[in-house]
Amino acid sequence: MSKPKISRRDFIRRTAGAAGATLAARSVLLEPLFGAAAPRAVPAGDRVRFGIIGVGMQGSGLLRNAVSVPGVECVAACDLYDGRHEVAKDIVGKPIPTTRRYKELLDNKEIDCLIAAVPDHWHRQIVLDSCSAGKDVYCEKPMTHTVGEGFEMIEAEQRNKRIVQVGSQRVDSVIYTKAKELLDKGAIGDVCLVEAHMGRNDPGGAWEYPVPPDLSPENLDWETWLGTAPKIPFNPYHYQRWRCWQVYGSGVAGDLFVHLLTGIHYVTGITAPPERALASGGLYRWKDGRDVPDVHACVYDYPHFQVIMRVTLNTETPEVTRFMGTRGQLEIKDNELTYTPQDGQEHGPSFLSGTWPKKLRDEYVAKWRDEHPLARQMESVEGTHYTVPPDYNETREHLWNFFDAVRTRRAVVEDATFGNHTAIACHMANQAFFKKAIAVWDGASKSIKV
DSSP states (O other), rough: OOOOOOOOHHHHHHHHHHHHHHHHHHHEEEESSSSSSSSOOGGGGGGGGEEEEOOHHHHHHHHHHTTTSTEEEEEEEEEBHHHHHHHHHHTSSSSOOOEEEEEHHHHHHTTTTEEEEEOOOHHHHHHHHHHTTOOOOESSSOOOOSSHHHHHHHHHHHHHTOOOOEEEGGGGGGGHHHHHHHHHHHTTSSSSEEEEEEOOSSTGTOOOOOOOOOOOTTBBBBHHHHHHOOOOOHHHHHTTTGGGSSSTHHIIIIIIIIIHHHHHHHHOOOOSSSEEEEEEEEESSSOSSOOOOOOOOOEOOSSOOEEEEEEEEOOOOOOOEEEEEEEEEEEETEEEEEEOOOOOSSSSSSGGGSSHHHHHHHHHHHHHHHHOTTTOOOOOOOEEEEEOOTTTOOHHHHHHHHHHHHHHHHOSSSSSOOOOOOHHHHHHHHHHHHHTTOOOEEEEEEEEEO
């Protein structure tokens, strides 16, 4: 039995497709951006000495990462709960001064910069006071609790020539940096749509944090902690689970949207808040007295693309962000980036020709094939996979970036202006949800219109 003949055209088409698939399916291990994982000696005069304000869940994690960065030393800690003073000393591994009064850290001449990991309603005041005292400051996300605060913080940063870095780490992630590089090179053409989502399914993920057994007004300065919030009697749940209430936090949007939005703004080069936001959702599971939703979805309109975002605290799902362009897709799933190219072209005669008379159909198909000799099926082509190095820690890289900027006075990417744009997007999602209306950003009045 004779073997079927393969035409030159079919041979070129098949081998081109196979070569493309082999190339596209490769896996690439990325390198850390700043080499922070590599220990190295730092001259004593170049050491950065910092103080930390807030040693709770996020603050203690930041402190552990910060003290592991070469050339960095924690010299003081502040928290309104005395129990966290011991936590700070344990993490640092030596006795350090601790206090309830953060202004003592501002007055400390040994301190070059501060890390502020406090509830959202305290961000503005601590950043303003830090900048006025001549201290650079790393402020946890979201940067603001209300829209107007951001412009005050930017003005303080610029007037005092201080470095303000906002603590959403995507801008110093090797994964997001690679995605930005590919997008800037035109790898996926024009981005028209971005999807981002994540989900949790456990009490801790829904902010149902356990309360320290010894917590009381005797070892916690409750009145100071309330700050600008309404004065209420001591409530340990409000203190420990503050993200559940609007007077202290910013809900799902400020806690989790902010990470997704930071990555999207960084990769796409966004330098302004979205134009519009339409949101929906509800409180379906965690009915513990909180006044924020546990499912929140939002559609954002930017000048050249749309963002569809959703977060649930009721079902565990991976964190995924997809940038969809006219020539392919970039998908970030947890710590992996997949680049899938598409050429946006027809890869075969239109199926509609099947409805034509046979003569017309045969003529059309023959002509199409003559005009597309190298056409191949792109659907089978896998993407290029980029993965992070072993034991990679984007929080540590983000802190390394901040401390290096304090030392060298170079600019950071996630400064107060960047952080403000992202925070405004979070506020737009909240206003759209609570007011059941489309939230529109009015740049002229620096306000959200609904």
